[in-house]
Amino acid sequence: MRNSHKSRIFTYWLLTALAFAAGGAMVAFYAPTESTMGNIQKIFYLHLPSAINTFVSFLIVFVASIGYLIGRKAWWDDLAAAAAKVGVLLCSVVLLTGTTWAKGAWGTWWTWSPRLTFSLLLWLLYVVYLLTRSSVDSRQRKAMISAVYGIVAFLDVPLVYLSARLLPDLHPASIALAPEMKVTLAVCFIPLTLLNVGLIIAGYARAGRAREQQRTEGDHAPRPMNLHRLGGAA
Amino acid sequence: MQQVGLLVGKDLRIEARSRQTIGLVVVLGVLIVVVLGLGLGTQQGGGVAATAVLWTAYLFSGVLCFEKTMGVERADAALAGLMMAPVDRSVIFVAKLVSNLALMALVSTVVTAAGVLFFSFDLSAAPGQFIGIMSLGLVGFAAIGTLFSAVVSSTRLQGGLLALTVFPLSLPLVISSTQLLLRIFRDGESAGGQALAVIIAFDVIFLVASWVLFEWVLEP
Numbered sequence: 049m050r051n052s053h054k055s056r057i058f059t060y061w062l063l064t065a066l067a068f069a070a071g072g073a074m075v076a077f078y079a080p081t082e083s084t085m086g087n088i089q090k091i092f093y094l095h096l097p098s099a100i101n102t103f104v105s106f107l108i109v110f111v112a113s114i115g116y117l118i119g120r121k122a123w124w125d126d127l128a129a130a131a132a133k134v135g136v137l138l139c140s141v142v143l144l145t146g147t148t149w150a151k152g153a154w155g156t157w158w159t160w161s162p163r164l165t166f167s168l169l170l171w172l173l174y175v176v177y178l179l180t181r182s183s184v185d186s187r188q189r190k191a192m193i194s195a196v197y198g199i200v201a202f203l204d205v206p207l208v209y210l211s212a213r214l215l216p217d218l219h220p221a222s223i224a225l226a227p228e229m230k231v232t233l234a235v236c237f238i239p240l241t242l243l244n245v246g247l248i249i250a251g252y253a254r255a256g257r258a259r260e261q262q263r264t265e266g267d268h269a270p271r272p273m274n275l276h277r278l279g280g281a282a
Numbered sequence: 283m284q285q286v287g288l289l290v291g292k293d294l295r296i297e298a299r300s301r302q303t304i305g306l307v308v309v310l311g312v313l314i315v316v317v318l319g320l321g322l323g324t325q326q327g328g329g330v331a332a333t334a335v336l337w338t339a340y341l342f343s344g345v346l347c348f349e350k351t352m353g354v355e356r357a358d359a360a361l362a363g364l365m366m367a368p369v370d371r372s373v374i375f376v377a378k379l380v381s382n383l384a385l386m387a388l389v390s391t392v393v394t395a396a397g398v399l400f401f402s403f404d405l406s407a408a409p410g411q412f413i414g415i416m417s418l419g420l421v422g423f424a425a426i427g428t429l430f431s432a433v434v435s436s437t438r439l440q441g442g443l444l445a446l447t448v449f450p451l452s453l454p455l456v457i458s459s460t461q462l463l464l465r466i467f468r469d470g471e472s473a474g475g476q477a478l479a480v481i482i483a484f485d486v487i488f489l490v491a492s493w494v495l496f497e498w499v500l501e502p
Contacts, residue, residue, distance in 0.1 A: 195498075203488070
């Protein structure tokens with residue numbers, strides 16, 4: 049049973065690695081080079097799927113946070129925490145690829161363009177979510193505070209987006225994609241989505257095991273000595 | 283309403299007698315304006331820099347203000363007593379919000395006067411619009427601050443964590459109101475459009491969300 053579980057996990061990550069290899073090969077050899085920006089535009093095949101998966105992760109944080117407030121089940125909190133960690137990781141990828149793209153396209157690592165600013169603010173919002181979790185000792189209190197922050201932060205996301213759009217924009221309104229580019233982009237969504245889902249499930253399972261282990265250790269921990277029965281003066 | 287009035291009266295009476303929070307917060311706000319004025323020197327750009335400087339001072343002063351008003355309740359387990367009283371928790375939220383807004387109104391008046399003086403920020407073109415936009419911004423900021431002061435006051439990090447949580451959440455307000463004020467005072471345009479809509483939406487969303495969520499986070 050345990051071996052079959054391990055082989056399923058191995059197969060999943062092998063598929064993810066193969067999907068990454070296929071996506072990378074298509075970006076390198078199949079997708080045409082964009083005429084204005086050149087090869088740097090190819091970063092787009094990592095940038096956009098990461099951005100979409102970031103939103104998916106943060107949406108999961110929001111849903112799990114509401115789930116926790118309603119049901120008060122610890123697994124909702126585990127799911128929210130796992131999704132937030134993966135979301136921050138993917139948002140970091142979005143920021144890094146965004147700044148690299150900015151350097152290649154506009155000659156500067158950073159510009160306060162709406163989309164870069166939005167990515168930075170989004171990253172900050174959820175880094176704070178993770179920091180908040182690490183600053184609370186009580187497990188139930190941590191879950192409660194995180195759930196409230198997870199809801200408020202997600203409600204803030206559209207407002208951050210709309211306010212960032214007030215800043216002057218350097219981005220093209222849209223990039224005209226050739227059919228080969230669209231196919232490559234669609235293929236590149238597969239490994240990023242597999243990675244997102246796999247990491248969230250792995251984080252969620254790890255948190256569940258840690259909780260179970262804590263409970264087991266609590267059951268087997270030595271009980272406090274009853275001094276009354278020993279005739280002590282406690 | 284009567285219960286809200288009683289609780290706000292209690293908070294303001296405590297502040298009037300001790301004058302602990304307001305003195306500290308006003309001086310901090312003015313200090314921030316002075317430090318940024320000195321740092322920016324002659325590169326201030328008049329009203330362009332002033333709006334951002336004022337928001338910086340409001341944010342730091344506000345966080346200290348929220349922390350202190352909730353800290354009063356934490357001292358001597360006053361919050362536990364308040365929670366045992368036959369008062370709905372949403373009433374406690376509204377009362378804390380009004381108390382924070384009253385203190386922030388006082389602080390922002392002094393800080394804005396300092397900003398106008400040190401940055402030669404000419405408000406005469408549209409003083410009413412300036413007051414309206416900043417007031418709307420402070421309502422949303424106070425709503426978030428009041429909610430998270432209750433959240434954070436029961437954790438280890440307290441003050442640092444309050445700034446950490448409230449600042450990124452308040453950034454839509456900062457961006458929208460500074461862009462709107464730039465349009466009014468630098469470009470001579472009228473208020474309105476998407477920036478004003480974002481500020482109003484922020485206020486509505488977070489007044490409702492904070493009011494609903496406050497009872498989940500309040501703990502003696």
